[in-house]
Amino acid sequence: MLATPPDFDVLIVGAGISGIGMAAHMEMKAPHHSYAIVERRDNLGGTWDLFRYPGIRSDSDMHTLGFDFEPWRHEKSIADAPAILEYLNRIVDERDIRRHIRYGHKVISADFRDDEARWHVEIELKDGSRTHITANFLYLGSGYYDYDEPYDPGFDFGEFEGQVIHPQFWPENLDYEGRKVVVVGSGATAVTIVPSMAEKAAKVTMLQRTPTWMFSRPAKDGIANFLRKVLPEKLAYKITRKKNIWMQDYAFKTARDKPEKVKDTLWKKIEKALGPGFDKDTFSPPYNPWEQRLCLVPDADLFEAMKAGKAEVVTGHIERFEKGGVRLTSGEFLEADIIITATGLKLAVAGKIAVSLNGEPVNFHERFYYKGCMFSNLPNLAVVFGYLNASWTLRADINSDFVCRVLNHMRATGTDLATPVLTPEAEAAIVEDDVFDFSSGYIQRGKHIMPRNSIEYPWRLNQEYVVDRKRMAEDPVDDGILTFTRAGANAQSADEQLEAAE
Missing domain, CATH: 3.50.50.60 (FAD/NAD(P)-binding domain)
Incomplete structure (x- = not known):
């Protein structure tokens, strides 16, 4: 056992959909683990609170952009930002999550130390001062774009006076x-x-x-609203969600075929x-x-x-x-x-946090995704990068559930390091795939900073939710790749784990 425990078992970065979803999953599935959410802004909601332009709304239906555990109750399934924020606020209040959120906390850096099995996280407060938090596990729900700086196409506005x-x-x-x-x-x-x-x-x-x-579609889902009138709320939501997931999948595959x-x-x-x-x-x-x-x-x-x-x-x-x-x-x-x-966003990896491992900077573009959730040879770190061809929250849900399974396995086995181990020999055998098979400008501009992608599981950020959901829920956590070890005298560092696996 470590001499002193970290401040928290899990530190969640970001109080948007991803971070709130992780907290809710922990409350349900890993209730014996302590956690905190740090949010750089003064409000929860992430994107849905940051953007204030006229008409801001979801571009996915709320039966799939909503969480798997919380029914969407509004009549409109294509919802505006205020309705989405109401949904998120209800979740944090009903599930006692709000007291875990620390606003005005901007994460500057995070260094994982193998010998302590903990992240040392440096945080800047609103007054410019710094504070320090330690956590065994770091969950990044910090989104996918640069909050400070949008994409600048280099326009010269010349004589325009407006x-x-x-x-x-x-x-x-x-x-x-x-x-x-x-x-x-x-x-x-x-x-x-x-x-x-x-x-x-x-x-x-x-x-x-x-x-x-x-493509045009009604903002109200007639089938969903009918089902809510004749069925229990959770059952109606489950059926509608399944319908919409199938429709998203069918539409995408038909478009490609x-x-x-x-x-x-x-x-x-x-x-x-x-x-x-x-x-x-x-x-x-x-x-x-x-x-x-x-x-x-x-x-x-x-x-x-x-x-x-x-x-x-x-x-x-x-x-x-x-x-x-x-x-x-x-x-x-x-x-x-x-x-x-409205020229687009700039992609950002890991919320632009300076991530390091035992003091050595982590370059995410050199590491492979592990199950679209963790990264090769990087312990106790998980992220959310949602689907491009479906709703963001679908991945947030399955990643949260998977990390809860990892946390519970660590507790059950008395281990405190969970590392997706990729040996040099195994890495050399990987056939790489384009991490994003999309031609969107913001995707193409940001690909050079994105992690690597294999053509096969588990070293992959996949774009097929139905497959991912099944594998993330049913494949064993202890799969021989994700290794569980102890810190301290009998522990192995990530490098030693690599040597042992070779």
């Missing part, structure tokens, strides 16, 4: 009523902002360099919303559906705004920003009082 706003840093009480707005970008953020701002603005133009595949068929389906839905005279080129990307994430248009709100003349979509390249608007290379001039740069 307001320029990035959605990640939306100003309070922005007055855009009766004003002309140009939203640069064609992703989920732009598709959300345009119809919402169009309600008050004189006109909103979405300026896209290339089109994006869009029969892209032309899916294109025709998407165009027909747009034609139904806009009428037979719609400009097909505006909605015809140069890639197949689901090579990038599809943009959801709930209740056809973008198309309705276009039909009403309150919004338009223009395809073109920016030549320069001028007084009063944007000049395109085609010569077309788009008038603007406000320019919104």
Whole structure:
């Protein structure tokens, strides 16, 4: 046994969906382990509290973006940020999680020391002072993008005298009523902002360099709402969740196997919303559906705004920003009082925390994912990077459950180090795979910092939830790769474990 225990068994970084989900799973499945959640901001919710732009909402249905253990009760399954925050706040209150959250705690660095079996975590407080927390296990629910700095495409706004706003840093009480707005970008953020701002603005133009595949669906799930009326709440949620998981999986696989068929389906839905005279080129990307994430248009709100003349979509390249608007290379001039740069996010690994192992910096791009949850030869660390082709929370749930199984196995065996061991010989035999088979700009820009990926389990971040869920729940924790050892006199370091495995 170690001379002194760490401050916590588990330190959870981030009080968003991932962190709250881990805490809830621990309360249910690993209740004898102590934990704390550190959150750099003053509120919980992560993305759903940070972003304040008009209309912010989920682009996944809440029966899969919600947790497996907590039914979604709202009538709308495509939910806005306030409804999502209400859901998260109810969970932390009903499950006694709130008292474990420490706000204004920004994690700067985390060093794992084998001989102590604990993370030494340095934290910056709001007043600039530093504090120190130790934990046996570190769970990173810190998201996937840079909270401090969005992607900057390098625009020179030249003579433009109006307001320029990035959605990640939306100003309070922005007055855009009766004003002309140009939203640069064609992703989920732009598709959300345009119809919402169009309600008050004189006109909103979405300026896209290339089109994006869009699909419209009702914000309310009729089947889900019917089931909630006739069945117990948890059963209705379980059935709806299973239905939607199957539909997500089917839609993705169909898009990959029969892209032309899916294109025709998407165009027909747009034609139904806009009428037979719609400009097909505006909605015809140069890639197949689901090579990038599809943009959801709930209740056809973008198309309705276009039909009403309150919004338009223009395809073109920016030549320069001028007084009063944007000049395109085609010569077309788009008038603007406000320019919104919905140009995307910057990927970040491990919340930009300086992670080290026995004082040596950890370069995640040199390590392989282990079951999409841990990393090769790095003890007692788990992360969440959600699905690109399904809801984020699906992975958050299975990773949380898996880590609880790991924690319980450690307690049952009296071990305090859990390390996915990858020997040099085994690593040399791995056939690598593209970590992300997606062409989205933010994905391509960030791939150089991402961990490595194998074509086969377990050294893989997979994109097939149905397979992952079964394997994460049913495969033995002690699989001969994830090794469990003790710290102290009889312990093996990660290097010694490698030598023993060779």
